[in-house]
Structure formats: structure tokens, C-alpha cells
Amino acid sequence: MHKKYIWLTLTLATTILIWKTYSDLTPPPKTLTHSAVQKVQITDRHGTPLSITYQNDWNIHDYVPLHEIPENLQQIFILAEDKRFYEHNGTDWQARLHATWQNMKALRIVRGASTISEQTVRILHRRPRTFWSRWLENIEARQLEARFTKADILEFYLNQVPYASQRRGVVQAARYYFDRDLDTLNIKEMMALAILVRSPSRLDLRKNTTAIEAPIARFAKRLLASKLITQADYENILTNPLHLKDAHLSVQATHFVIYMLQNYQDLQSKGRLQTTLDATIQRTVQKILEQRVQTLRSKNVKNGAILVVDHQNQEILAWVSTGSQIDAILTPRQPGSTLKPFLYALALEKGWTAATLIHDTPLAEAVGTGMHSFRNYSHHYYGPLRLREALGNSLNIPAIRTIQFVGADTFLQRLRQIGLSSLIAHSDYYGKGLALGNGGITLFELVQAYTSLANQGDFHPLKVLRNAPPTSKHQIFTPEITSIIADILSDQDARSKEFGRSTLLRFPIQTAVKTGTSTDYRDAWAVGFNHRYTVGVWLGNLDQQPMSNVSGASGPALVLRAVFAELNRYEETQPLYLSPQLHKVNICRGTGQRATEDCPSRVEWFIAGTEPEEANQTIESQPLRLKQPSPGLQLAMDPRIPDEYEAFALKLSDTPLKEADIIEWLVDGKVIGTTSPDERQILWPVERGTHIAQARVSTSEKRLVTPIVRFYVK
Missing domain, CATH: 2.60.40.10 (Immunoglobulins)
Incomplete structure (x- = not known):
């Protein structure tokens, strides 16, 4: 009877054990790939990280396939954690018995015996560290190995093993401690990564580097005995200390990352957002801007911004704002004369030509209930001038007469059509001063608008996402009008009266360039485009302080030139687009009429039907008032x-x-x-x-x- 009772008890206990085991077991996952995202990572067009986050449950941003992890590092981890990894089926009973015997002799836990597969189970299914958990992990490890290959398990383990400060995987750990990629680690650094997984908090190198030296020395003997390192390696490991370095991003694009996170929240569930930014161009442009701002500090220049666009596909390549946490690319500022090309394009649309004469004489106009005397930047007046010279020299008086011709409201509506959405007031608020840039706009809006001049009059929104679907476009000006405007902006002769024959605005590759300066030198601009790129530069102070006589031509123009030099370094030379529908006519420089033997002449381009007649001089008509x-x-x-x-x-x-x-x-x-x-x-x-x-x-x-x-x- 006693034996029968014992037998029943054992049978019941076994049944309960089996039932409890299988009720608590968690089946292996269908895949070892995890995609749950709490925070997205932003990358450039080639996958270079622009942001780093460790707020996700899994390492999804720095995951590398097994074949990209150095073989030495794999061998070191296997020897440190599970030397019979390729021999057992999930549990190493030999190692477990040996560890149990050592722990019993020491009367404390001095060694564990979890295999890499069991540790992988522990990563997948987090439980309290108890004997019951170890029992379940043993079974689940074998189930795991029945479903996945050794290579799959090792790859997952090396990418997800936890370290200090929420880092996961060897890639994040190598960058956190040494600011190095895996293929640049030395043997001692690899050993440190392998040993750290035993106790990431206690051995954390960021707390001290001495606690890990003894475990490394003991492990180095095992590596030497296994012939994974040489005697020279062994001696170097013992004598050379670990050198920690703070991790940093290879490229700084903080303002761009903030823009992406704020404007593309619907895509946050993706592990990565691959943008159009080019990290190489971003670094180069940032260095150019920082050097220029530093040079101009004596002239009270503290802030600057550059936006670079490949207008062939409307992709933003560089987004640089320096000197402040405020993003100068998205901060409305007065654009000065940079809006004049659009004003003259509208005048061409309404019947003027590049040869139309516009009076550049003193002018006073009503502003509110008072009078305002307009003047040119140089305080000089040139009398009747061709439209080409008026725009090329960025003269203010002809611009005011031009907005009188086209109408301030008409001009404002056209500016809004090319994306200048910051101009939200009524046209009466801006008045004729809109021709001189008295309404605040952003550098983003300005560069986007200039791409319509570069793209034969077609307006496309700028793109920030790589491989984004095509956006809709609409035509703002005809290719003939934008060809004439681009030709004027790239004509050194057309700007010679105000800017002289300086080579600063004469680029090696034909480039349309426009500068602008706001009142009291609070903003200095330079924007330009060639056959492929459109670039905008702003210098100033975000606290509204004026600069010391820094104009668009003296400040950002040099930056613009340097940026284009870098962009064109490996580009084939091409001219700007010139519509084949334009007619070429030889005209008199002074009158804008067809050339005769009695006048200095030059070639001018005309839209069909607008060519000048032989005898009549064309001066813009104005109503009598x-x-x-x-x-x-x-x-x-x-x-x-x-x-x-x-x-x-x-x-x-x-x-x-x-x-x-x-x-x-x-x-x-x-x-x-x-x-x-x-x-x-x-x-x-x-x-x-x-x-x-x-x-x-x-x-x-x-x-x-x-x-x-x-x-x-x-």
C-alpha cells in the first residue's frame, strides 16, 4: 500500500509537472525578424543615419546580417558564451553539469551554463530569473533550434543581445563604447563586447574600465590556448588599455530630422525613413557655411542657412542651418531683391520684352498716408534702361515701375502659386514694396520657387523622401519666359552697372544668380541655379539684429559660389536651357530697337511676335496720374x-x-x-x-x- 501511494504521488507530480510545463511554454516565433517601432530612424539617401534612437524594444536600426559580422568576433562570442554551440541541440548538458559542480564546490554561483540558444530564448521571452524559467528555457531552446538554423540564431543573438544604456547588439555596443564599426575593432575590444554581456551594468565600461581587465586576462588565456590569438596578441591585450570614445553621428542634420519627424508622423511606424538628403553634400555644405559665418562674425553675422536641391527630380540634397536651435530655413525673413525675377517674368507675360525701356529716375510714391522716396541700392540713377539691365543690376526704381505695370495683387497671387505661402496678408498690406521684398518668406519657399525658373516654368513641390511617388506639377510661366529670365540672371554684362565686372558672380558653368539684401542689412541672400542644381543661401541674425554692411553680393554670394564649385566637381558642363522657340534679334543697347550702324548693339532674345519694330522706341506705358x-x-x-x-x-x-x-x-x-x-x-x-x-x-x-x-x- 505504501509503495502504491508513492507511485500515485509520483505519477500525479509528473502529470502536474508536464501540464504546468506545457501550459507555461511559449512556442518559438515564426520569424526572428522584429519590426515593432516606437521611434523611427531618419537616414540619408544612401542609408547613412541622420538620427539615432534607442527607445525601441528591438534593435531594428543597426541590424546586420551574420556575414557582415567579423568572423573573429563570432568565434570570440562562441568561445566566451557557448563553445559547443555547433554541437548541441539547444542545451549543453556537459557544460551545465560542470558549472553545477563548480558552483557546489564554491557554495555560490560562480558560473552559468546558458547556451546562446537559451540566451536567445531569454531575449525573446523575458521571465524572472528562477529555476522554473531555466527549465522552460531549456525546452524552448530545443524547439528554437528545431525551427531555425544555427546561423539564424547566432545572427539574431549578436544583433539583439542587451548592453548598458538601452543599447542592443554588437553594432550599437561598438559605437557606444568605442565609436567604431565592427570591422575596425581590435581583438581586445571584441573580447570586451563578449564579456560585457555577462553583466552589462556591473562591468559597464562607461562607469570604469578596470573591472573588466581581470576577466579579459583570463579569457585571453583561453583564446591563446585555442590558437585564436598569437602570443604577441596576448601580450598586447594585457599591456594596452581600452580606449573609450564618445559616439557621434557622421553627419549633422538636426533641423532636417526635426522637420521630418514633425511633418511625416504618418510614417513613424516604419523602422527607417530614407530621405533624399546626401550626407556627403550635407557635410561639405555645412563646413562651407560655418567657415563663412565665422569669417563674418566681426560684421555681426551669427546665423546662416543653405538649402541645396537637385531640381531634375526636386530632391533636397542638403539642409543646413547654423548658429541657433531655430531652423533658419523655415523662418520667414524679408527676401530683398530675390523676388524680382518673378516680377519681370510676369511683365514678360503681359507683353514687355527684355529690350523694353524702363525709366530709372527718382521716384516718390504713397505709402499709407505718407510719401516714400524709392532709391536704388547704390543711390545712382541711370535713366531709361532695358529690362535686361534693370533686372541684372537689381535696380529698385524700375522694379517699382514694373509692379505698377503688372499690379501688386496680380504679382502676389503669382508668388503664392509658386509656393510662397508665408505671404498671407492682403496685397494692400505689401503694396508696391512687394517688388523689393517687404514680405517675409522662408528660404525653403524661395528655393522651391526658383526651381520653377530652372524647370522651364513648371512648379513641383520639393521632395524629402527617397523613392516617393511623383508629385503633381503645374506651369507657372512658359519655357520661353523662364529662358529669358535665366539668361538675364547668368549675364555678367547685364549686371555690370551695379556689380561691376567682378568674377564673384561669374561662375565657370553657366549659372543664373540673384542676390538680395533687406532693410538695414538684416538679411542677405544669394540664390542660383544651373542645369541641375538650385541653391539658396541666407545670412543674418535670427534675433533681428542688423549686420554690418553685409549685402547679398558681399556675404552669401561667396558661399553660393563655393557650394556650386563642390556640386560641379564631378558634373559634366552643360548650359542653361534656352527655348528653341525664342527669336534672336540684334538690338541697339541704348534704345532697345533693332540695331543700326549708328549704335552699339547686342543680341537679345524675344518671344515670337514681340520683336521690336525698326523705328519706334518702346518705353513702358503708364496711365496719366x-x-x-x-x-x-x-x-x-x-x-x-x-x-x-x-x-x-x-x-x-x-x-x-x-x-x-x-x-x-x-x-x-x-x-x-x-x-x-x-x-x-x-x-x-x-x-x-x-x-x-x-x-x-x-x-x-x-x-x-x-x-x-x-x-x-x-
Whole structure:
């Protein structure tokens, strides 16, 4: 009876053990590949990391196949952790019995005997470290080896084995401790990685490097006995200390990474986001910009930004912002003269040509309830100039006359069509000053807009994701118009009046270049494009402090030139696109008319049907109006001057007057005086109150009348 009771008890215990075992067992996974992502990694177009994260449960960013892990490192890990790895089927009973005997003799745990397969199970299925867990791991290790090959298990183990500071796998550990790739590690560093897995926290090299020296010395004897190292290697291991290095990214693209994380949150579930950025170009461009900003520090330049685009596919290659945590590429700033090419393109669309003459003479216009005198950057005026010279020399007065021709609202709408979405105010807010860049835009928007000039008038959004689907495009200007604008911007002769014959803006490969400077030197810009690349550069201070006389031509232009030199280093030389539909005509430089034997001439390009006639000179037409006073103008009488001596000049616009006889000047409906057509202004004795002004021009055929202008005198 007693024996029967014992037998039943054993049978019941065995049954419970079997039931409990199989209920607690976790079946092996179907795959050893893990893709659960808590935080995505951003890479360049070639896979170079632009960001590093260790917040994921698995190492999915630095996973390498077994054949890319050095064989020496594999052998060291096998000898350190499981020397009969290729002989057992999941559990090394010989090693386990030996470890048990050693632990019993020492009366404490001095050695474990978990195989690499059992450790892999422990990584896959995290449990408390108990005898029951070891029992389950033993069974699960054999199940694991029945489903996967030894190579699969070793590859997973070497890529997922945990280290300190949330690092997983030998790649992350090598970079964390030594800032090295696996194939550059020396024998001692490989040994350290193998020994660290036994106790990553206690032996953490970042805490101290002395605790691991004794285990390394003991392990080195085993390697020497196994003939995995030579006597010389052994001596070097004992005498040469480990040298730690802080890990760092090979390329800095912090602002770009932030942009990606903020704007592509729907793709965060992917392990990696492969972007269009080129790490090599990014490093080169950043070095150029940092050196230039450093050089200009004495002129109070603290910040800068560069955006490089391959406009053949609209891919961003470099995104550099330096000197601040604020991203200067996405910060709206006043663009100065960089918007003028789009203004003149609109004028060409409305009928002007590159030979149209525009008056460059002093000009005062209403701004709000006051008057503003516009001036060129150099304070020089050149009289009638061809559109080519007006744009090439970036003159302000012709630009104001051009926006009067095309209309500020029309210009603003076209700017929004090419992506300048920062211009959110009504056109009345910007007024004619929009021609001179008084509305804030970002460098991103500006470069994107210039790619439409480089792409024959087609606008495409910029791309930041590698292999992204094609984006829609729409035509902003015709290829003929953009060809003329690009030809002007690459014409050294066209800019000679203001910029001289300097070689700074004359690039070895034909490049369209435009500079810009905002009020008080707060922003300096240079943007350009050749047959393949579009590049924008901004210099300034993000705290709004002015620079010390740093203009677009003196500051960022040199950066632009250096960047293009690097981009073109291995490129074949190609000219800018020139539409075959354009007509080439020889014109007089002074008049813009067809060339004769009596005038200096040059070649000009015209859209079919816009070529100049033989005899007539073309100057932009403007409606007859009063330049002074402007609508709503408020004047204040000076108490220091006797009232009878105060006067205000009424002025007529520069509209050509053919066969005019006389100009009559009216205030409050009464003629206050007359002048000849050559004298387009008259002095009016100032009187307090509300007044209306007007002018009548009599010709042999009809009488022209300007619109009424209401103004006030206080």
C-alpha cells in the first residue's frame, strides 16, 4: 500500500509537472525578424543615419546580417558564451553539469551554463530569473533550434543581445563604447563586447574600465590556448588599455530630422525613413557655411542657412542651418531683391520684352498716408534702361515701375502659386514694396520657387523622401519666359552697372544668380541655379539684429559660389536651357530697337511676335496720374515757417505726352496755374483743410484728365 501511494504521488507530480510545463511554454516565433517601432530612424539617401534612437524594444536600426559580422568576433562570442554551440541541440548538458559542480564546490554561483540558444530564448521571452524559467528555457531552446538554423540564431543573438544604456547588439555596443564599426575593432575590444554581456551594468565600461581587465586576462588565456590569438596578441591585450570614445553621428542634420519627424508622423511606424538628403553634400555644405559665418562674425553675422536641391527630380540634397536651435530655413525673413525675377517674368507675360525701356529716375510714391522716396541700392540713377539691365543690376526704381505695370495683387497671387505661402496678408498690406521684398518668406519657399525658373516654368513641390511617388506639377510661366529670365540672371554684362565686372558672380558653368539684401542689412541672400542644381543661401541674425554692411553680393554670394564649385566637381558642363522657340534679334543697347550702324548693339532674345519694330522706341506705358499728392496724403504745416511761404509741389507722372500743348493744375476744382509739357510740377501755396487735386493735359486732338486725388493739410 505504501509503495502504491508513492507511485500515485509520483505519477500525479509528473502529470502536474508536464501540464504546468506545457501550459507555461511559449512556442518559438515564426520569424526572428522584429519590426515593432516606437521611434523611427531618419537616414540619408544612401542609408547613412541622420538620427539615432534607442527607445525601441528591438534593435531594428543597426541590424546586420551574420556575414557582415567579423568572423573573429563570432568565434570570440562562441568561445566566451557557448563553445559547443555547433554541437548541441539547444542545451549543453556537459557544460551545465560542470558549472553545477563548480558552483557546489564554491557554495555560490560562480558560473552559468546558458547556451546562446537559451540566451536567445531569454531575449525573446523575458521571465524572472528562477529555476522554473531555466527549465522552460531549456525546452524552448530545443524547439528554437528545431525551427531555425544555427546561423539564424547566432545572427539574431549578436544583433539583439542587451548592453548598458538601452543599447542592443554588437553594432550599437561598438559605437557606444568605442565609436567604431565592427570591422575596425581590435581583438581586445571584441573580447570586451563578449564579456560585457555577462553583466552589462556591473562591468559597464562607461562607469570604469578596470573591472573588466581581470576577466579579459583570463579569457585571453583561453583564446591563446585555442590558437585564436598569437602570443604577441596576448601580450598586447594585457599591456594596452581600452580606449573609450564618445559616439557621434557622421553627419549633422538636426533641423532636417526635426522637420521630418514633425511633418511625416504618418510614417513613424516604419523602422527607417530614407530621405533624399546626401550626407556627403550635407557635410561639405555645412563646413562651407560655418567657415563663412565665422569669417563674418566681426560684421555681426551669427546665423546662416543653405538649402541645396537637385531640381531634375526636386530632391533636397542638403539642409543646413547654423548658429541657433531655430531652423533658419523655415523662418520667414524679408527676401530683398530675390523676388524680382518673378516680377519681370510676369511683365514678360503681359507683353514687355527684355529690350523694353524702363525709366530709372527718382521716384516718390504713397505709402499709407505718407510719401516714400524709392532709391536704388547704390543711390545712382541711370535713366531709361532695358529690362535686361534693370533686372541684372537689381535696380529698385524700375522694379517699382514694373509692379505698377503688372499690379501688386496680380504679382502676389503669382508668388503664392509658386509656393510662397508665408505671404498671407492682403496685397494692400505689401503694396508696391512687394517688388523689393517687404514680405517675409522662408528660404525653403524661395528655393522651391526658383526651381520653377530652372524647370522651364513648371512648379513641383520639393521632395524629402527617397523613392516617393511623383508629385503633381503645374506651369507657372512658359519655357520661353523662364529662358529669358535665366539668361538675364547668368549675364555678367547685364549686371555690370551695379556689380561691376567682378568674377564673384561669374561662375565657370553657366549659372543664373540673384542676390538680395533687406532693410538695414538684416538679411542677405544669394540664390542660383544651373542645369541641375538650385541653391539658396541666407545670412543674418535670427534675433533681428542688423549686420554690418553685409549685402547679398558681399556675404552669401561667396558661399553660393563655393557650394556650386563642390556640386560641379564631378558634373559634366552643360548650359542653361534656352527655348528653341525664342527669336534672336540684334538690338541697339541704348534704345532697345533693332540695331543700326549708328549704335552699339547686342543680341537679345524675344518671344515670337514681340520683336521690336525698326523705328519706334518702346518705353513702358503708364496711365496719366498725379505722383504727388497721393490718395489720402496727410501734410502738416510747419509752425516755424510763415504760412505764406509754405508750398507743396504737385507732380505729374512720367507718362509720354505726344503733341501736348499745356498742363493745367487744379486744386478743389480751380485752376491754380499752368505749365508746359516739359515741366511736370507746380508749387501750390499750402492751406489747411481737405482738398482734391487734379491735372488736365490739352493736346491738339483731346484733353486728358488725371483721376481726382483727395489729401489733407493739418
